[in-house]
Amino acid sequence: MSVDATLSFEEAMEKYDPVLGFEVHVELNTKTKMFSSAPNVFGDEPNTNVNEVDLGMPGVLPVVNKTAVESSIKIGLALNCKIAEYCRFARKNYFYPDTPKNFQTSQYDEPIAYDGYLDIELEDGTVFRVEIERAHMEEDAGKLTHMGGSAGRIQGADYSLVDYNRSGVPLVEIVTKPIQGAGSRAPELAKAYVAAVREIVKNLGVSDAKMERGNVRCDANVSLRPHGQERFGIRSETKNVNSLRAVEHAVRYEIQRHAAVLDSGQPVIQETRHWHEDTRSTTSGRAKSDADDYRYFPEPDLVPVVASREWVEELRATLPEPPAERRKRLKEAWGYSDLEFRDVVNAGVMDSIEETIAAGASADVARKWWMGEIVGRAKVADVDPSALGVTPQVIVELNKLVEDGKINNKMATQVLDGVLAGEGTPAEIVEKRGLAVVSDDGPLLEAIDAALAAQPDVAEKIRSGKLQAIGAIVGGVMKATRGQADAGRVKELILEKLGVQA
Amino acid sequence: MAAINRDDVAHLARLAHIEMSAEELDRMAVELAVIVDSVKSVSEAAGEDVPATSHPIPLTNVFREDVVGHTFTAEQALSGAPDAYENRFKVPAILDED
Numbered sequence: 001m002s003v004d005a006t007l008s009f010e011e012a013m014e015k016y017d018p019v020l021g022f023e024v025h026v027e028l029n030t031k032t033k034m035f036s037s038a039p040n041v042f043g044d045e046p047n048t049n050v051n052e053v054d055l056g057m058p059g060v061l062p063v064v065n066k067t068a069v070e071s072s073i074k075i076g077l078a079l080n081c082k083i084a085e086y087c088r089f090a091r092k093n094y095f096y097p098d099t100p101k102n103f104q105t106s107q108y109d110e111p112i113a114y115d116g117y118l119d120i121e122l123e124d125g126t127v128f129r130v131e132i133e134r135a136h137m138e139e140d141a142g143k144l145t146h147m148g149g150s151a152g153r154i155q156g157a158d159y160s161l162v163d164y165n166r167s168g169v170p171l172v173e174i175v176t177k178p179i180q181g182a183g184s185r186a187p188e189l190a191k192a193y194v195a196a197v198r199e200i201v202k203n204l205g206v207s208d209a210k211m212e213r214g215n216v217r218c219d220a221n222v223s224l225r226p227h228g229q230e231r232f233g234i235r236s237e238t239k240n241v242n243s244l245r246a247v248e249h250a251v252r253y254e255i256q257r258h259a260a261v262l263d264s265g266q267p268v269i270q271e272t273r274h275w276h277e278d279t280r281s282t283t284s285g286r287a288k289s290d291a292d293d294y295r296y297f298p299e300p301d302l303v304p305v306v307a308s309r310e311w312v313e314e315l316r317a318t319l320p321e322p323p324a325e326r327r328k329r330l331k332e333a334w335g336y337s338d339l340e341f342r343d344v345v346n347a348g349v350m351d352s353i354e355e356t357i358a359a360g361a362s363a364d365v366a367r368k369w370w371m372g373e374i375v376g377r378a379k380v381a382d383v384d385p386s387a388l389g390v391t392p393q394v395i396v397e398l399n400k401l402v403e404d405g406k407i408n409n410k411m412a413t414q415v416l417d418g419v420l421a422g423e424g425t426p427a428e429i430v431e432k433r434g435l436a437v438v439s440d441d442g443p444l445l446e447a448i449d450a451a452l453a454a455q456p457d458v459a460e461k462i463r464s465g466k467l468q469a470i471g472a473i474v475g476g477v478m479k480a481t482r483g484q485a486d487a488g489r490v491k492e493l494i495l496e497k498l499g500v501q502a
Numbered sequence: 503m504a505a506i507n508r509d510d511v512a513h514l515a516r517l518a519h520i521e522m523s524a525e526e527l528d529r530m531a532v533e534l535a536v537i538v539d540s541v542k543s544v545s546e547a548a549g550e551d552v553p554a555t556s557h558p559i560p561l562t563n564v565f566r567e568d569v570v571g572h573t574f575t576a577e578q579a580l581s582g583a584p585d586a587y588e589n590r591f592k593v594p595a596i597l598d599e600d
Contacts, residue, residue: 030568037571046589047579051572055579066565088556095519097593146595147587161590164579293517298556306562 004281005260009184009252012224012259018186019232020179020251021221024194026172026201027140028071029208029215033168034139035062035105035302040170042213046163054168056101061301064089068170069112069305071206072137073315075172076113078200078322079132083312087112089137089299097162098141106173108296111136112305118200120192121324122185125338130193131177140169178232186222186255191248194218198244199323211242218247222254224262233258234268238282241275250275253282330354334363347375349385352392359392361399369395373416394419397426405486411435437486441493444477444485448494451476463498470494506535 036053116132148158272285418429
């Protein structure tokens with residue numbers, strides 16, 4: 001396999017202007033498939049979630065899954081699309097063993113959603129509008145495993161094994177219009193766009209949105225043109241770039257590769273490229289050819305879908321608050337700084353903080369506990385902070401114990417450890433571990449007498465008005481009570497004892 | 503005469519993975535042209551006021567509720583397969599990753 005020449009990204013950007021385009025496939029999480037009542041479940045034994053429709057047997061009739069249509073409309077609405085009043089399915093004809101019918105049921109010139117947009121916020125807050133060409137309904141294909149030859153790659157494979165469990169799983173394919181003007185931020189925008197789509201479908205509850213399971217898959221189109229040129233360059237399409245990081249890397253790599261091809265005076269070949277995570281590069285798939293003549297025609301076994309305006313508005317009314325708007329609202333309500341809020345989002349504790357505030361904590365208290373204590377412990381345990389086992393109620397209770405002066409902050413972290421160790425509720429742990437701040441004045445007075453007796457010169461200083469010397473006595477008392485005294489109360493008692501006004 | 507010629511037939515044959523001899527291409531070009539012409543007579547009958555349709559019955563929104571129905575066992579699914587291995591269909595390697 002030859003290695004393609006590349007230019008540095010900086011040099012590529014000096015000479016060329018990138019144009020991007022994305023096709024993102026979203027697997028819906030309906031209970032059943034798009035056209036059959038077989039279950040839509042990931043990871044089951046091969047060829048057990050199939051029936052005659054999924055296997056493309058002769059004489060069978062597909063029936064459209066209503067929930068899948070509703071999910072598709074919801075996705076269209078969330079992408080600010082128009083929803084077609086009338087649309088049909090179409091057959092996309094091709095021969096390949098992942099599709100037993102020899103055609104994929106898809107939509108061609110009548111997508112259910114079209115003409116939308118998504119405002120993408122980049123890390124520094126810059127907002128970039130990505131225009132959506134269309135979102136259409138279709139079905140997923142079966143899964144091929146190439147056997148023999150070199151390690152699962154098709155080149156040199158002896159045969160392939162096919163599992164049709166994924167065949168017929170509902171898909172929505174979201175296609176952007178050409179994205180121009182991103183410049184050197186193209187790779188970052190690519191990642192942010194796919195992240196935004198994933199977040200939206202997850203927030204809608206219409207997809208599990210796990211990229212590692214292929215619930216969200218991205219094909220990235222890249223072309224370059226000299227600065228100032230209106231006409232687009234020839235594009236490549238990098239298939240199945242299946243992590244957010246890979247999307248960014250793949251776009252960056254293709255820009256660098258195209259730049260080197262154009263610099264050498266050669267035309268870019270319009271072709272499919274395959275992304276390789278190990279080498280962080282792409283290799284040539286196949287060139288566009290006659291084989292791309294899919295001979296689409298309207299699916300005669302399915303009747304048109306008519307989305308009445310009433311139905312569309314009913315669905316619109318069920319849409320959750322868009323993730324970007326929700327973030328904006330919460331940030332303002334909580335009064336966090338840009339940096340504080342970004343840290344909260346990146347740490348994945350925004351929902352937990354929202355719940356904690358709802359349970360009665362202040363925004364600052366919630367952030368202090370989640371960011372200051374729980375995130376670090378979750379990292380050590382290698383789990384999501386929300387999965388560590390700290391409920392909003394625990395935090396509210398811990399904070400109340402501190403505010404009531406029953407325990408101090410240092411003890412509170414020990415109580416938190418106790419909660420995580422399964423020792424019980426915060427109050428029970430305070431009791432069991434004997435962590436309560438000593439508030440009974442008796443033992444404190446004894447300790448104060450001892451400390452004053454041990455340091456008579458300090459006692460004298462305090463008497464003569466040098467109040468800052470009190471720290472030495474407080475320190476002695478804290479030591480004697482092993483940190484379980486309330487320092488404020490100790491101070492009061494010392495002054496009382498020595499007859500000094502604070 | 504219909505707009506279907508020998509090259510069209512060769513193209514379709516390639517797309518359909520059908521191997522055809524030179525004689526077959528010649529013959530099919532003529533036969534398909536007749537068939538296409540015959541079908542075209544439909545558009546003579548349909549006036550401007552008749553919209554194109556893809557289905558003979560004026561139905562829309564035939565939907566199924568999202569409720570799990572029947573499935574095959576792997577044995578049933580594979581019962582008609584020419585070849586199988588570990589509960590999966592076994593097919594010749596095809597040099598095309600798409």
